[in-house]
Amino acid sequence: MEITPGIESMANNAAPYVGMSTTVSFNGKSGNISSGGAELLFNNKKKFDVMLPSSDKPWTIKNLLKWIKDNLLEERPELFIQKDSVRPGILVLVNDADWELLGALEYEVQPNDRIMFISTLHGG
Amino acid sequence: MMGLQEEEFQMPNFKQLLEEKDSEIMRLKTLLTKYVPKSELDQMSNSHPSTKIAASTATLESPENLCSQLSKEDVARYSRQLILPDFGVGGQQKLKKASVLIVGAGGLGCPAAIYLAAAGVGTIGVVDYDSVELSNLHRQILHKEHGVGTPKSLSIILAVSSLNSSVKCVSHHVLLKSNNAEEVISQYDIIIDATDNVASRYLLNDACVLLKKPLISGSALRFEGQLTVYNFDGGPCYRCIHPSPPPPETVTNCSDGGVLGVVPGTIGCLQALEAIKIAAGLGSSFSGKLLLFDGKEGSFRKITLRSKQKTCSLCGDNPVISKLIDYEQFCGASPTDKTETLHLLDDCSRLTCQEYKQLKEDSSPHLLIDVRPPEEVAICRLPNSVNVPFSKVEDPIEVEKIRNYIQKLDNKNKQVFFICRRGNNSQRAVQLLEPKLADLNVILRDIRGGIQAWAEEVDTAFPIY
Numbered sequence: 001m002e003i004t005p006g007i008e009s010m011a012n013n014a015a016p017y018v019g020m021s022t023t024v025s026f027n028g029k030s031g032n033i034s035s036g037g038a039e040l041l042f043n044n045k046k047k048f049d050v051m052l053p054s055s056d057k058p059w060t061i062k063n064l065l066k067w068i069k070d071n072l073l074e075e076r077p078e079l080f081i082q083k084d085s086v087r088p089g090i091l092v093l094v095n096d097a098d099w100e101l102l103g104a105l106e107y108e109v110q111p112n113d114r115i116m117f118i119s120t121l122h123g124g
Numbered sequence: 125m126m127g128l129q130e131e132e133f134q135m136p137n138f139k140q141l142l143e144e145k146d147s148e149i150m151r152l153k154t155l156l157t158k159y160v161p162k163s164e165l166d167q168m169s170n171s172h173p174s175t176k177i178a179a180s181t182a183t184l185e186s187p188e189n190l191c192s193q194l195s196k197e198d199v200a201r202y203s204r205q206l207i208l209p210d211f212g213v214g215g216q217q218k219l220k221k222a223s224v225l226i227v228g229a230g231g232l233g234c235p236a237a238i239y240l241a242a243a244g245v246g247t248i249g250v251v252d253y254d255s256v257e258l259s260n261l262h263r264q265i266l267h268k269e270h271g272v273g274t275p276k277s278l279s280i281i282l283a284v285s286s287l288n289s290s291v292k293c294v295s296h297h298v299l300l301k302s303n304n305a306e307e308v309i310s311q312y313d314i315i316i317d318a319t320d321n322v323a324s325r326y327l328l329n330d331a332c333v334l335l336k337k338p339l340i341s342g343s344a345l346r347f348e349g350q351l352t353v354y355n356f357d358g359g360p361c362y363r364c365i366h367p368s369p370p371p372p373e374t375v376t377n378c379s380d381g382g383v384l385g386v387v388p389g390t391i392g393c394l395q396a397l398e399a400i401k402i403a404a405g406l407g408s409s410f411s412g413k414l415l416l417f418d419g420k421e422g423s424f425r426k427i428t429l430r431s432k433q434k435t436c437s438l439c440g441d442n443p444v445i446s447k448l449i450d451y452e453q454f455c456g457a458s459p460t461d462k463t464e465t466l467h468l469l470d471d472c473s474r475l476t477c478q479e480y481k482q483l484k485e486d487s488s489p490h491l492l493i494d495v496r497p498p499e500e501v502a503i504c505r506l507p508n509s510v511n512v513p514f515s516k517v518e519d520p521i522e523v524e525k526i527r528n529y530i531q532k533l534d535n536k537n538k539q540v541f542f543i544c545r546r547g548n549n550s551q552r553a554v555q556l557l558e559p560k561l562a563d564l565n566v567i568l569r570d571i572r573g574g575i576q577a578w579a580e581e582v583d584t585a586f587p588i589y
Contacts, residue, residue: 079374089370091414093427098365100430118416120366121343121350123378123461124232124320124388 048072052109061092062105064115080117091118139290143195193217198290202244215404216244222403223247225309227300227328228318229254229276231263231378231388232342232395234283236316238266239396240291241284245403247292248284249312252277253299259589263378263385299459300324302448305331314399317341318392320377320461322369323451327459329354329362330448333439338402340410342395344388345381347420351394352410352429355439356402359411364433364440369455377461382499387419468551473569475541477581480571483539490539491529495553496575500545504575504587514549523560530564538566545589547574 052059052067062084069077079087085105086092092099093116099107109115194216199206202216224245226233229252240248254276256267266283267276277295284293296308309315309331317328317339325341332339338356343349355361394415398408409426416425438445452458475483483490494501495514505511510529516522530538540561542550550570558568571578579586 087371087374088366088368089374091365096425096427098428098430101428118414119374120370121345121348122320122322122325122375123345123381123383124228124230124318124343 059109060105061094061099061107061109061115064109065105086117089120091120092116093118137290137292139195139197142197146195198244205243210406211404215406218404219244219400220246222314223249223312224314224316224399224403225249225251225312226280226316226318227251227324228320229264229266229280230260230318230320231344231383231385232318232392233316234264234266234280235389235392236318236342236396236399237280237284238287239393240399241288241293243396243400244288245291245400247294247312249294249296249308250277250280251296251298251300251308252280253297259379263383263388265385265389300327301459302327302450305448306335309337310335313337314402315339316395316399318395319459321457321459322372322375323455323457323459325362326369326454327448327451330438330445333361333363334447338408340395340398340402340408342388342391344391345376345378345383347384347387347418349387349391349415349417349419351391351398351415351417352413353398353402353408354411356408356411358432360429360432361436361439363438363445364431364436365429367437369457372455372457375457377463379461380463384419387417390417390419463546463548465546466548466551468548469554469570473554474551474572475569476572477578480541480578481582488539489533489535490541491526491533492541492543493526493553494575495542495544495549500589503589506543506575506578509543512553514544514553517553517556518560523557526557527561527564530561530566538564540566540568541571542568543571543578544574546576547572550574 050071052064055063057063065081065084065086069081073080080090081087092104094102094107094109095114096116194202194206194213198216198220205211206213206216208215222245224240224247226237226240226248229237229250233250233252237248237250252275255273256264256271256276256279258269258272260267260276261269264276267279271279275295275297277297281293281295284291298304298308300308305327309328315328315332315337317325319325319328328339328341331337332355336355339354339362340351341354341362342351353359398410402408412429412431414427414429416427417423418425432439434441437443458464492506492509494505494509494511495517496511497513497515498511501511512522512526526540530540533539542553544550544553547570554568554570561568573581575586576588579588
């Protein structure tokens with residue numbers, strides 16, 4: 001499993017916004033997960049290239065979220081995860097498409113998938 | 125509270141007047157060519173210059189068939205878009221008949237309004253209840269320095285009218301809520317969401333679905349912007365994508381998170397573009413699509429959203445929402461982007477700025493910890509404060525640093541004060557650190573209202589941001 005280093009701590013008192021672009025790799029083959037917008041939660045890091053460990057269970061997004069919580073999020077996971085899913089206000093994209101189009105939590109992550117967590121913005 | 129007020133500012137519509145006169149002249153000219161003998165016409169055209177053209181063209185075809193409904197002035201003004209294939213005279217005429225409501229006269233609303241006016245949208249309404257502040261001007265580019273303190277909706281109207289006097293402008297100086305939203309929105313064809321808070325976004329979405337209006341939604345924060353069009357062309361609504369509102373503590377406003385002015389500027393321009401396309405019958409590129417703009421990376425990414433959801437509580441097959449609800453309650457946050465004032469500590473754990481000033485004058489030994497982010501400390505700070513950003517107050521390294529500072533205090537009643545920007549995080553810091561410093565026999569207190577209160581109550585020369 002490879003995670004690109006460069007994790008800093010949460011930037012300030014403003015609420016973190018989620019958007020991360022991460023590259024996931026499987027079995028030594030390079031994949032792609034990407035965080036586009038969650039960098040304050042992910043220590044100001046926009047992109048993670050990760051290699052997920054081999055697992056008997058399929059790498060559904062549900063399992064991926066758990067893995068991210070354990071491996072990438074250092075503090076205040078409640079700002080990213082609620083129950084088994086992402087908290088309201090975060091949009092999950094798989095290869096530039098809304099995860100709802102692909103089965104949401106049950107979607108099985110494929111090698112070279114690009115997964116983004118987008119925090120909906122409200123300012124104007 | 126001033127209560128709900130609506131002021132309408134209608135500019136004299138000279139353009140329309142001119143057009144009416146023009147078409148009357150045309151009609152008379154046509155009548156002339158029909159009923160007056162040619163010899164007499166020639167004579168008349170010599171004596172009356174205004175009939176000259178009519179007389180000469182009359183022999184070919186009626187002028188009404190030769191020229192579009194647009195006046196000569198319109199043709200000149202909009203010529204560069206009139207010659208655009210796909211837009212043309214038809215697009216311009218549709219634009220002229222269209223009405224667009226911009227909700228929010230801020231960083232998104234300003235560029236949207238001015239481009240809609242420039243393009244010749246017939247009626248532009250602007251809703252905003254705020255007044256112009258100096259901190260708005262870096263991004264809300266239609267307000268002026270001399271307009272600080274005046275209603276935002278009004279200063280947009282003034283800017284729009286001076287660019288294009290033929291646009292009918294309506295200023296709605298109201299806070300849009302469940303009891304007045306439908307009345308305002310129903311007067312317009314297309315709605316632009318240029319608001320700055322979650323409650324208003326749900327309110328606008330619900331009202332637009334109930335009234336069957338397209339909603340062009342934009343947002344911006346820091347270096348990033350987002351754009352999408354809801355409730356248009358069979359696409360999803362805001363609730364299809366976001367059935368539940370985000371927890372209030374996860375929502376960042378521009379005042380706390382910061383924003384570079386060009387970023388909402390970019391999104392606001394794109395909102396105007398979508399409004400123009402919809403008004404001109406060209407459709408929209410963002411129904412069921414979301415544009416992600418990252419100004420820092422210079423990237424635009426267009427992603428596909430889920431389609432309209434059958435299970436949507438508002439626009440689905442079995443909607444449960446049939447009228448507007450209480451959005452403040454639904455979102456757990458008020459329909460503004462103002463930061464709320466928290467009361468987490470007992471009064472005895474809090475100090476006013478005046479009390480702190482007195483304490484300083486008495487040279488009472490103490491430690492002052494400023495918990496703002498370093499970017500804010502760089503703007504202004506109180507003397508002899510140490511900076512421990514709120515996000516790090518629980519970091520063991522920082523806690524150790526604080527313990528060292530405290531141990532250096534040489535009086536018995538060791539006092540530690542926390543200050544932040546507005547007095548919320550300073551209270552949180554006291555709560556977080558009390559258990560970690562309990563063994564040091566130290567009193568932790570926060571300074572009410574933070575740096576902002578200091579500037580207002582003690583040192584008026586101190587900057588407010």
